[in-house]
Amino acid sequence: MAERGLNIIVCVKHVPETAEAEIKIDSTGKAIEKAGLVFDINECDDYALEEAVRVKEKFGGSVIAVTVGPEDADSTLRKCLARGADKAIRLTDATFGGSDGYAIAKILHNAIKGLPFDLVLTGALAGDDGCTMVGPILAELLRIPHATMVKKIELGEGVAKVNRELEGGLEEAVEVELPAVLTVQTGINEPRYVSILGIRKAMKKEIKVLGLADIGLSENDVGEAGSWIKIESMFVPPVEKQAEFIKGTPEEIAAKIVEIIKSRGLI
């Protein structure tokens, strides 16, 4: 490993930032309105990419960033290239629409199975669909082991020793034979800041675009036909405990909050 470095593939997703945004269900009733939302690299994938670049810096080797998405997803791939990825591949086809995590894993599998790699990294979950399945399914299709929700990676000769996040602050240490797929949790590292110069340099790097036929899949493997689940309807979650809204000027609101806290005998 020390002699030839490590070849790493990082699977990333271009997703809308919705944690801080107000979102609306669109007229199909099956998706959200995307207009006005800011798209960026999926949060966990950002940490996965940073981890890949750190491994490359330590051991040598290469990093290839791969995504399944429309042309817009190039901005996420550019970010990966600016951060230190050497190559980028975008998998795009009209038939990919409606793909769930299973179909996405099949697309990624066919795109990367012929490439040399020691490690495949991706985020533990996507901020849009929250499926938490692409990484381990990809591992199964590649017939290699996996570890999910990884908070720490230590590489040895032919193995990765990782810490997996469990519940309540507990972690477990697991050893996985390489090559392997690891899905990365947020907080594993501190993703680096990308300089303007870095982004400019990355503009010159090529993004390879591949479609359905290029990766040897058929229409039945992808999209809704190749998926396990199909969205029937989207709706606002029912309320468990409806908050009573406090309105007014900031001063009035503050006074009311203090009154509530006082009435409970807490001040």
Added chain:
Amino acid sequence: MAEIFVLAEHRQGRIRDITFEMLTKGKKLTEQINADLTVVLLGKEAKEHARTLSEYAKKVLLIEDTKLENFNSEAYQRVLSNLINEHKPLLLMIGHTSFGVDLAPSLAASLKLPLATDCIDLEFDDETFLVTRQMYGGKVNVRARVRKAESYVVTIRQAAFEAQKPAMNGEIIEKPSSLAEEITKKRFIGYVLPPPGGVDITAADMLIGIGRGIKDENNIPTVEELAKSLGGVLACSRPIVDKGWLPSDRQVGSSGKTVKPKLYIAFGISGAFQHVLGMKNSDLIIAINKDPNAPIFSFSDYGVVEDMFKILSPLQSKICELKGQKT
């Protein structure tokens, strides 16, 4: 008769809550579709767990093997694949936990069975299997149809169903382990405990929680000041710890602490499920968020739709006024 399997989850000698929550939902489903409920228990010496679980299901399938002592997705996948091929259950329920997300996707893919993850509801409608799950951090729900198959696999969100004890008297069936060779590709080494923290947020009567809305590390002292004036303690959601702005002992949620203070004020916390799981049982919850549709408002007693920074300063003054302190 059709069979529903629930995979028992246990760790360090304890059956985890998600198991009983799944069994409760599983029992309801079996009544609706006239099926049998079976709990699958894999472990090293797990007879005591088997006796406990026998009160929740018609059957307990117990497989003991030293290789099953600690959770290992590779070992579990091999044993479960054999069980599923043999029994062909209509449905296999696995917890959407760290353990379940490591196991269910590769198991389903290897058996070519459809999987729906992080489900909060399940429904058999004639020949159709439908699931309800959340997207966009809990801001919307979707109802999804699962591709028709002989067997289905689902992972179930924690606390989506309330556990009830049905007082059944299930039969415990011991089965031989099908794990012949050693597990080589993946090896459990040990548990890693969180570093001892300086602050115990679970002991505080009043918690002021901050989330992504805080925007910048430099804004934290203002909220900490407010917490101090109130006599409370500063807590936070996951992104704040991920950014290294507060230590992990301040984190509320499924991967942090579960808290139940007398007062929880959430500033700029959208209310992703993982956070809500850790604080929704607080006595009084007040949430301040600029997004009127933030999920946090569905779990709060009082809500304020406003920029948190507009509220902080007047709130600080009002509290100090009341306590007779100088601002």
